[in-house]
Amino acid sequence: MSTNTASEGFQRVANAKDLKEGGLLGVEVQGKKVVLAKVNNKVYAMDAVCSHEGGPLEDGTLEGYNLTCPWHYAVFDVRNAKVSDETVWATDLSSYPVKVDEQTGKILVSLQKQGQTQQTGAEETVQQGKSRQASLEELQKGYYQEEDRKAGQKQQFQLLSKEQVKGTDIMNFKLNRGGLDFKPGQFAFFKLDGVSDDPKGPIRHFSIASSPTEQDYLMISTRIRSSPYKQRLAALENGTTIQTWGPQGEFVLQEDKPAVFLSGGIGVTPFRSMVKYATDKKLPTKIMMFDSNRNEQNILYKEEFDRWAEQNKNFQAIYTITDEEKNESSKEWKGERGRINKEMVEKYLNKERLDTSMFYICGPPGMLNAMQDLLKKDLNIPKERIKVEEFTGY
Numbered sequence: 001m002s003t004n005t006a007s008e009g010f011q012r013v014a015n016a017k018d019l020k021e022g023g024l025l026g027v028e029v030q031g032k033k034v035v036l037a038k039v040n041n042k043v044y045a046m047d048a049v050c051s052h053e054g055g056p057l058e059d060g061t062l063e064g065y066n067l068t069c070p071w072h073y074a075v076f077d078v079r080n081a082k083v084s085d086e087t088v089w090a091t092d093l094s095s096y097p098v099k100v101d102e103q104t105g106k107i108l109v110s111l112q113k114q115g116q117t118q119q120t121g122a123e124e125t126v127q128q129g130k131s132r133q134a135s136l137e138e139l140q141k142g143y144y145q146e147e148d149r150k151a152g153q154k155q156q157f158q159l160l161s162k163e164q165v166k167g168t169d170i171m172n173f174k175l176n177r178g179g180l181d182f183k184p185g186q187f188a189f190f191k192l193d194g195v196s197d198d199p200k201g202p203i204r205h206f207s208i209a210s211s212p213t214e215q216d217y218l219m220i221s222t223r224i225r226s227s228p229y230k231q232r233l234a235a236l237e238n239g240t241t242i243q244t245w246g247p248q249g250e251f252v253l254q255e256d257k258p259a260v261f262l263s264g265g266i267g268v269t270p271f272r273s274m275v276k277y278a279t280d281k282k283l284p285t286k287i288m289m290f291d292s293n294r295n296e297q298n299i300l301y302k303e304e305f306d307r308w309a310e311q312n313k314n315f316q317a318i319y320t321i322t323d324e325e326k327n328e329s330s331k332e333w334k335g336e337r338g339r340i341n342k343e344m345v346e347k348y349l350n351k352e353r354l355d356t357s358m359f360y361i362c363g364p365p366g367m368l369n370a371m372q373d374l375l376k377k378d379l380n381i382p383k384e385r386i387k388v389e390e391f392t393g394y
């Protein structure tokens, strides 16, 4: 170990015994979040905040040198913090030099970027030849196939049709399905050509709103607002090719437990897929959906949900509108009013349903926090029975 530890800016961050082989450990170096990884008895350090949307990489999974983000599965090489070619929605992060003091068993990290060590982030400089050899070994062991599986298949789809939902800024887009296999509730990444001026780049994730039982198309729905990405999406001609990665995500219907869906606005997209699937497959799974929207026009897929509720005795939809003003269009509204709260949930769900159901929350971040508080604090639902899909970006 160098005797210049302090002058090189190395700081003690952990004890070697706290980091097991194949393990990850989140630490802070001068206020910066860093994740340590131990592979083949070497310690590596890199940024812990995912470059995509800030996922906590210390909670990710490490397989070989590949660290997978827990949120949307971007894959980083812990040796140099570079993102995999397959998970293009994230960008490269920084790696940092590491030293382990063999006598004291302390792990030290420096944020200084200098010399060869800084480029690898490794405990010791990795030789170029060695590194190449390791890559070959990884290929043989199938690490990259595994990486591909996690990132989902890279595929191209053509736009079949698009339609604006009357009275809203929501548009539905149908793409040719091309045999894509997915589970109801999963999402995919969609990259558009010709989007060079969007600060968030040319890729967004959207839930697949169609069901695996709808063989002929994939559907996504989104609000068309100001971003160059959305403007380009709205203007696409039928037949345009869209690059996608997917399917991904664990926000999927658990068929063996009754389900309660709590949806806010556009967050209803994965629930359309799940309800249609349960109805077509005649699943015995009981589903109660609470769907909150500003006004009646904004209740997406309402006609379809109402039709499926008639066909599927296990499915019930409760709609609530939150616009304060009782304007002309909402005067006739006979459904619920106001945000989803304890009283509303208990009005429709008895104790047995509350005690046995899986709860699924989907929507923009603000709604998500409110619903998590409702379930955990007001209704005492344990976190093991709560699944959450956050529409980051809204």
Ligand SMILES: Cc1cc2nc3c(=O)[nH]c(=O)nc-3n(C[C@H](O)[C@H](O)[C@H](O)COP(=O)(O)OP(=O)(O)OC[C@H]3O[C@@H](n4cnc5c(N)ncnc54)[C@H](O)[C@@H]3O)c2cc1C
Pocket (backbone or CB within 6 Å): 187, 200, 204, 205, 206, 207, 208, 220, 221, 222, 223, 224, 225, 226, 227, 228, 229, 230, 266, 269, 270, 389, 390, 391, 392, 393, 394
């Ligand atoms: C797993 C996952 C699944 C997702 N699925 C979907 C989906 O099915 N459908 C979908 O639409 N999105 C979905 N999203 C979100 C999606 O990826 C985009 O982040 C989102 O649509 C915003 O897109 P945009 O950045 O192009 O902003 P735009 O929609 O163009 O909005 C422009 C800006 O306006 C802001 N804005 C937000 N709300 C308002 C408002 N009420 N009034 C004015 N401005 C506002 C936004 O913050 C944004 O910065 C999903 C996200 C995740 C993580």
Ligand code: FES
Pocket (backbone or CB within 6 Å): 050, 051, 052, 053, 054, 055, 069, 070, 071, 072, 073, 074, 090
């Ligand atoms: S936050 Fe890491 S992949 Fe999205």
